[in-house]
Amino acid sequence: MEELSALSLLPPLLALAMIIVTKKVLPSLGLGILIGALLINDWSVLASISYIWSIFAGFFYTDGAINTWELYIIFFLLILGVMAALISLSGGSRAFGEWALRRVKTRTGAQLVTFLFGILIFIDDYFNSLTVGQVSRPLTDRHGISRAKLAYIVDSVAAPVCVIVPLSSWGAYIITIIAGILESYQVNQYSGLQAFLYMIPMNFYAITALLLVLLMIIWKTDIGPMKKHERLALEDGVLFDSSKLGIPGETGGQLDELTGRVRDLVLPIVILVAATIVFMIITGAQNAETVTVLSVFAETDVSASLVYGGLIGLAAALILTLTKKPKSSMVGKAGAAGIKAMMPAIYILILAWIIVAVIDELQTGAYLAALIDGSIPLFLLPLLLFIVAGFMAFSTGTSWGTFSLLLPIAGEIAATLDITMMLPFLASVLAGSIFGDHCSPISDTTILSSTGAGSHHIDHVVTQLPYALIAAGASSIGYLVLGVSGSMWLGLLTAVVLLVAVVYIMKMILSKSTTASA
Incomplete structure (x- = not known):
């Protein structure tokens, strides 16, 4: 397929439709990959199989060298799985859960702690998604909070925070793109960094998504499929559906736990976070031509930093576990359980990477981008760019x-x-991209948020979708107001007020239905 075509939408839409209908991720992604490969190779089965294999092999070895990006992400997941299993074996997870339970008395408090932790770990979305879920899980489990709810909080904080903080891998990447665009059109009144800062209040989706998480926690507005998950967790203690195989990151009940202390969890995690940040700075400084704060984060090697930091965190967890003198068989069992727990996430992630590569070859994004031209009324463009960016990120x-x-x-x-x-146009694209990424089951951040929280992937996608659509709806009206009025602040105020009003109405409806059923 050399020309842009609507057929390029077929593989992602088919895969997404099958995921929704069948609730099975792997065969759905597999079908999307196969159809895309057949389109690319003029329906030749052998050529399509060879093409898919070349993409898969490229994740491990490409251009005569090891492909460190995808391979290191897989390594980090395995490291994190083993590390989490060792922390569980040492009794650290149980001790931390009991310690936190004495200090965080309510379910609302446990969710707020997770929310605040997600705000603090703004350095990178991968790092945020995996770390916040792993650390918060013992606390939220003890308070009977469903894994789907934990995954939603983790996912809906990670990307929105990273996209509005300049000192993050996302912020630095976006600033470099913006700086190039401004230079191309000789916009000299502000630098790339200044433009990024000015655009923060224009990123309506990032702001409304964060606000929605906070309102959902405080007002207890569990809607749609999330309501069922929370009811089962609260009333029956069912945090996730154990009948569904392949819960990523879940080792509970598989290990004989030792008597642990809070430090058995806290120290490895703190060391992991600190070491990863240090390596992000080191690799960024090595790759940057001129060492500045922004250039360091723009050029940092995230995947390598995660692996290096993960190995140090794993070493800390192993040392703390060995101090309790467990049997060697227990340590070996923990390692195997940790690796096994991460395999479902790795399978999904690899297939997601393959379908993304296929979609890129089909030029699905370029086809969608070509739908926008200068004939559209100016006042509609912020809204249209938000929608197109959302659909593009969702599809790709x-x-x-x-x-x-x-x-x-x-x-x-x-x-x-x-x-x-x-x-405003650039901010609309950023906001739409985050929205589409949140909704997409083939998004790597969505997959990693499920993994960090120990939630079934489809449960996370389905329960998060209604909240993402609410924030996107409020943002859409905000962008329409911005386009008509030309006022960023009026658009933001409209989006925020509308969001609060909708959530408050839902809260009232839920309260009445609860009272009526009592």
């Missing part, structure tokens, strides 16, 4: 890919029609 499973393709197009449209709308 990558917000970063959407950034790289759609931000330059948004910049060109602004330069052609009205240069003063440059920043």
Whole structure:
């Protein structure tokens, strides 16, 4: 397929439809991959199989060298799985849960702690998704909070925080793209960093998504499938459906726990976080031509830093476990259980990477981007860019890919029609990309959030979707107001007020239904 075509939408839409209907991720992704490969190779089965194999092999070895990105992410997942199993074996998870239970008295408090922790770990979304879920799980489990709820909180904080904080891997990446766009169109009144800071209040989805998590926690607005998961967790103590095989990151009940202390969990996690940040700074400084704070985070090697930091954290967990003098067979069993627990996430992640590569070859994103042109009324463009970016990220499973393709197009449209709308157009793309990424079951951050929280992947996708659509709906109206009025603050106020009003109404409806059933 050399020309852009609507057929490029077939593989992602088919895979997504099958996931929704069958609730089975692996065969659904597999079908999408096969159909995409057949389209690319003119329906030749042998050529398609060879093509798929070449993509898979490329995750491990490409261009005459080891492919450190995907391979290191897989290594980090395995390291984290073993580390979590050792912490569980040492009794650290149980001790931390009991300690936290004495200090965090309510379910609301446990969720707020998770929310705040997610805000603090803003350095990278992968790191955030996995670390916050792992640390918060003992606390939320003790308070009877479903794993689906934990995954939602983790996922809906990670990307929105990273996308509005300049000192993150996301922020630095976006700033470099924005700086190039501004330079191309000779916009000199602000630098890439200044433009990024000005755009923070224009990222309506990131702001409303974070606000929605907070309101959901405080007002207890469990809606749609989430309501069922929370009811089962609260009333029956069922945190996840154990009948569904392949819960990523879950080793509970498989290990004989020793008598542990809080430090058995806290120290390895603190060491992991600290070591990873240090290596992000080191690798960024090594790769940057000129060492500045932004250049370091723009050039950092996230996957390598995760592996290096993970190995140090794993060593700490192993040492603390060995001090309790367990049998060697117990340590071996913990290691095997940790690896086994991460395999479902790795399977999903590999297939998601393959379908993303297929979609990229089909130029699905380029086809969607081509739907936007200068004939559309100016006031509709912030809303339209938000919607197109959302659908693109949803279909392709990558917000970063959407950034790289759609931000330059948004910049060109602004330069052609009205240069003063440059920043609102760019912010609309950023917001839409995060929205689509949140909804997409093939998004790597969605997969890793499920893994960190120990939630079944489809349960996380289905329960998060209604909340993402609510935040997106409020943001859409905000972008329409921004386009009509030209006021960023009026658009933001509209989005926030509308979101609060909708959630409050839902809270009232839920309260009445609870009272009526009592």
